[in-house]
Amino acid sequence: MGKVTGFLEFQRLQEAAEAPANRLKHYKEFVLHLTDDQARQQGARCMDCGIPFCNTACPVNNIIPDWNDLVYRQDWSRALDVLHSTNNFPEFTGRVCPAPCEAACTLNINDAPVGIKSIEHAIIDKGWQEGWVKPQVPRIKTGKSVAVVGSGPSGLACAQQLARAGHAVTVFEKSDRIGGLLRYGIPDFKMEKSHIDRRVSQMELEGVAFRTSTFVGSAEDAALFGQGLSTVTPAQLEAEFDAVVIAGGSEAPRDLNIPGRELQGVHFAMDFLRQQNKVVAGDKLPGQTTAAGKKVVVIGGGDTGSDCVGTSNRQGAKSVVQFELMPQPPEVENRELTWPYWPARLRTSSSHEEGCDRDWGVTTKSFKGKNGKLTALECARVEWVRDEATGQMKMNEIEGSVFDVPADLVFFAMGFVSPVQKVLDAFGVERDGRGNARANTDDYRTNRDKVFAAGDMRRGQSLVVWAIREGRQCAASVDAWLMGSTTLPR
Structure with a gap:
């Protein structure tokens, strides 16, 4: 490494962010990437540890020590090349990935890990700023065509890889804009949609065609997802294209069928988030669900729940409460037991910092209302005990713990x-x-000839970075199936 004692000399530096009181007034990104000097110093903290566990903890196997060293040497262009060699869209992961690579950092055994995500963020932003991110147009066309169903990170990564291999690729998306859950699932204050738009422009120059507002299936089924959708059947795709990749997201939300579920005011999180993203994009939604002046309860403690917290506060909610069924995790994990794996510990997001009451070990028993409208939740506290017969953890309601919210x-x-x-x-x-679609990670093929599956469609709900990995690997499998061999990386 450029500075072998850097991890002893420099402390981890968090990216600067706009103050909560100010950022609640808008939906723009509020986290700033590191300056060149800051990134250089953070790159110097990489330890030259011999066995870079960060590489294998990263689903796309980013070559992290190499671009850390290049950033330390201020060789930004080569750092970008190394970063792009494993990741098609580092501007996505540099903003929304939870960074399992940092949990596996060797320095994380007894110190703060290297700020890998912040360095990645700085590299790709500098690449766009300097004009280094250019279309990679194939020199030779194969004459083969591929349909990709779904334009989330998996579908986009698969499409881009296949187009660069010389295939004619068409992406089909049922929404009115490209991006899948990147577009309508992640709030703009975490990732502005201009990042998607410029990648789409790059891919169009590389030869990818995009068809939005197009549902793959029957017209009757398309009507369930909105008005004005055109349709194309799987039979048409299989007849027109040499291969088909289904790479849609995991979109069926988990429901809670308890008394009062029908009351006005009970919603799925993604419906709420999608509406606000559309409004930010300039759409007019007369019936938008808004938290302005209301008491909000979010059931679920993950990223989607956090996004609801941040959006509700920006809309002017009177109060926001977030419940989690599981017990509160420790603030600091036992690294001797967990490293290099992803630890269970208390994580406080930027949305939580903006204002939210959080509670753990809470179950919702029913919804209460008046005149058909939600007024309260009946909740109870639970404890988790190990079942002696099965060894599994079992949830028990604590007697006398019922309360209303x-x-x-x-x-x-x-x-x-x-x-x-x-x-x-x-x-x-x-x-x-x-x-999920049944397909393995060796060839990503389904039981249907010519049909492949990747991303959430194959593995279920997961991270953006896992979707990118699956899209890249599926593209290599499709290329090999079409051409007999492939030079695309897996």
């Missing part, structure tokens, strides 16, 4: 159970026990 709005942010089943039905694809 006033609420005008409640959002379900309890995760997603499966991809859109109508699409899998239309293709006749076999499914695993969780309702």
Whole structure:
């Protein structure tokens, strides 16, 4: 490494961010990337540890020590090349990835890990600023065509890789804009959509065609997802294209069917977030669900729940409460037991810092209302005990712990159970026990000839970085199937 004693000399530096009171007034990004000097210093903290566990903890296997060293030497252009060699969209992961690489950093055994995510963020932003990110147009066309269903990170990564291999790629998206859950699932204050737009422009120059507002399936099924959608059937895709990749997101949310579920004011989190993203994009939504002046309860303690907290506060919620069914995790993990794996510990997001009451070990028993409108949640505290017979953890309600929480709005942010089943039905694809398309990671092929599956469609709800990995690997499998061999990296 450029400075072998850097980890002894420099402390971890967090990226600067706008103060909560100011950033609540808008929906723009508020985290600033490191300056050149700051990034150089943070790159110097990389230890030359011999076995870079960060590489294998990263789903796309980013070559992290190499670009840390290049940033330390201020060789930004080569650092960008190394970063792009494993990751098509580091501007996405540099903003929204939880950074499992940092949990696996050797320095994390007894100190603060290297700020890998912040360095990645700085590299790609500098690359765009300097004009180094350019279309990679293939010199030779193969004459083969591929349809990609879904334009989230998996579909986009797969499409870009296949286009660069010389194939004619068309991406089909049922929404009115490209990006999948990147577009309508992640709030703009975490990732502005201009990052998607400029990648789409790059991919169009590389030869990728995009068809929005197009549902793959029957017209009857398309009507369930909105008005004005055009349709194309799987049979049409299989006849027109040499290969088809289904790479839609895991969009079926987990429901909570308890008394009062029908009351006005009970919503799925993604419906709420999607509406606000559309408004930020300039759409007019007369019936928008808004938290302005309301008491909000978010059920679910993950990223989607956090996004509901941040959005509710920006809309002017009177109060925001977030419940989690599991017990409160420790503030600091036992690194001797967890490293280099992703630890269970208390994580406080930027949205939580903006204002939120959090509570753990809480279950919701029913929703209460008046005149058809939500007024409160009936909740109870639970404890988790190990079942002696099975060894599994079992949830027990604590006697006498029932309490009510006033609420005008409640959002379900309890995760997603499966991809859109109508699409899998239309293709006749076999499914695993969780309702995902059945395909392995060796070739990503389904039981249907010519049909491949990747991302959430195959593995279920997961991270953006996992979706990118699957899209890249699936592209290599498709290329090898079409051409007999491939030079695309996996």
